[in-house]
Amino acid sequence: MFDIQRHYTAMGHYSIQQGIESVHREMDLALDAAERPRGSVSLLAVSKTQPPEAIREAVRCGQYDFGENYLQEALHKQESLRDIEALIWHFIGPIQSNKTRQLAERFTWIHGIDRLKIAERLNDQRPPAMGRLNVCIQVNISGEATKSGVKPSAVATLAHQVHRLPHLRLRGLMAIPEVPHGVYEPRTAFRALRQLQEDLLPLALDTLSMGMSNDFESAILEGATIIRIGSRIFGARDRPV
């Protein structure tokens, strides 16, 4: 049988358990520094490219929220892990409109809404018995041409439109700030995202999905409520994504 622990040890990587524990310790330190209550940020384990065994190991450490970027890969893992009922699946990748039905049927959260058409399709295709689909609007906060996400100036209009869709629950905003070649000041981008969310006060949003392995402490200092962590938990990915 595939031994996930031996696999990672062979790669020279600490265990998944150590990864999760050390991220939790740093989350608590950042929350203390920000004078925010412990537990006010949740950890989304980004399991893209990782085998189902790695997810099982994380579950044994008490981790139930997992983020995936590719639909087919996610569907395979959901299938092989369907004996674990408490898993909460988040889709964090770019969304193609021909994939929305499976996204609406198989996920609890979608982090990357960046146009109304996608939101409307998810709304129409969400099975009512599953309850509302939690969504975040992805914002292109550093203004780079290549990454997906709505322009900051267009967030308010889209947020109000999405908020009206009855089978979706707009929870907040998400961003993947650009990491420049020079000095990286992640707090600037995270602060800008929080400011955009504060401008949407009447929508009562409760989620800021921001911060990855390299910058989650800054994100927590600026108000993140969900951090999305891959390599700090599972080790470096062998294929780039």
Ligand SMILES: *Cc1c(COP(=O)(O)O)cnc(C)c1O
């Ligand atoms: C891959 C990915 C992450 C996690 O990245 P790490 O640097 O491995 O923590 C977080 N969010 C999104 C959208 C991703 O694609």
